[in-house]
Amino acid sequence: MKKITLQSEIEVAQTVAELSGMDAQLLARAKEAAKGAYAPYSNFKVGAALLMKNGVVVIGNNQENAAYPVTMCGERNAVFSAAAQYPNTPIEAIAITIISAKGGIDRPIPPCGSCRQVIYENEIRHQCDIRLILQGDIGKIYVIQSVKDILPLLFDASYL
Numbered sequence: 001m002k003k004i005t006l007q008s009e010i011e012v013a014q015t016v017a018e019l020s021g022m023d024a025q026l027l028a029r030a031k032e033a034a035k036g037a038y039a040p041y042s043n044f045k046v047g048a049a050l051l052m053k054n055g056v057v058v059i060g061n062n063q064e065n066a067a068y069p070v071t072m073c074g075e076r077n078a079v080f081s082a083a084a085q086y087p088n089t090p091i092e093a094i095a096i097t098i099i100s101a102k103g104g105i106d107r108p109i110p111p112c113g114s115c116r117q118v119i120y121e122n123e124i125r126h127q128c129d130i131r132l133i134l135q136g137d138i139g140k141i142y143v144i145q146s147v148k149d150i151l152p153l154l155f156d157a158s159y160l
């Protein structure tokens with residue numbers, strides 16, 4: 001059988017000093033947003049900060065529930081809030097980070113599959129790639145130019 005190889009491109013910054021001023025600021029806003037997460041069950045606070053094309057920054061964080069599956073991720077809260085407030089404005093970038101109970105997680109936190117799908121829908125809706133800036137509690141930062149890079153074989157409306 002023939003094989004196909006799927007490739008992803010990720011830029012890696014060792015510290016925030018390597019980021020653009022805007023991306024560094026956005027990551028700082030995401031860290032602030034994580035402080036406000038409601039995560040009493042996992043103690044894993046996720047913060048997201050979106051930069052919109054109109055310059056507005058919209059934040060989101062995870063909101064947990066005693067009925068666990070009702071929990072909503074920080075990224076989706078931010079994207080849905082942005083879409084509700086500015087339905088005609090594309091999102092340019094999203095920074096995602098955490099404050100974990102474990103502490104010291106130095107691997108960048110990727111959005112879960114559902115959040116990737118939601119971010120992709122927003123790219124399609126506005127015909128605008130969304131740059132992802134990902135960090136753990138500390139350490140290196142991944143910069144990814146579009147969620148398509150980390151969502152291979154994605155499902156979209158072209159199949160419908």
Ligand code: THU
Pocket residue numbers: 039042044046061062063064071072073074075110111112115
């Ligand atoms: N979580 C997010 O907010 N975003 C993700 O992409 C993955 C997981 C949250 C959900 C839950 O509150 C906690 O992290 C542990 O799974």
